[in-house]
Amino acid sequence: GRLYMNRVFHFSAEKMFELLFTDSYFVQRFMNVRKITGVTSTSWQRDASGSMKRTLNYTITITNPLVGKFSTATENQTLYKESREGHYYLVDSEVYTHDVPYHDYFYTLNRYCIIRNSKHKCRLRYALSCFVRLAFSLFSDFVRLINSPHRIYTDVKYKKQPWGFVKSFITKNSWSGLEDYFRHLEAELLEEEAELTQGSNDA
Ligand code: YK8
Structure with missing residues (x-):
């Protein structure tokens, strides 16, 4: 896995959570630009473990010429109960792409961590990885996360053990798509920040 972003933004942690993890105008617009269509979403609901x-x-639109043009996808987001509103939000998002080659071998886990810096500042970190459904141990991962304030570690693992060439094929193609998506997301967040700070200067 890789730590993908670790950056301070000039808006509150609440605002960052609202932008990324609610049905915000920001997400709607971003998905529109990425040609992610037919979005349906359940509301945040508490589960038996106390997490939300x-x-x-x-449906995602794919630019990779090796893959069909579209794939349906399911994204399961978990807001861990260790989160503290306004201060600390830990969200894992598992993304299953149902119609790409080898889709039963892998899924993608994106971990977002929003940390309050001050009233009007927060830090956003995320780590991305391709994972096995079964070998993923949330607990050990979480311990590693809280024990290392500057890094988020994740591993690349597979649900089934594919041949070497298949594995590198999946990894390479997944990373390039992910990189592109998250570089774009970062750019959009920076733009949102510029708009918001602009707005508060005017006020
Ligand atoms: C979410 C990871 C892999 C997948 C794709 C798969 C190619 C398969 C390669 C074959 C198309 C919005 C990605 C990038 C599609 C988009 C997914 C997004 C960006 C040849 C083996 C969708 C975050 C996210 C997670 C995983 C991404 C897929 O919010 O390369």
């Missing part, structure tokens, strides 16, 4: 969960379904 929601599920999104949508």
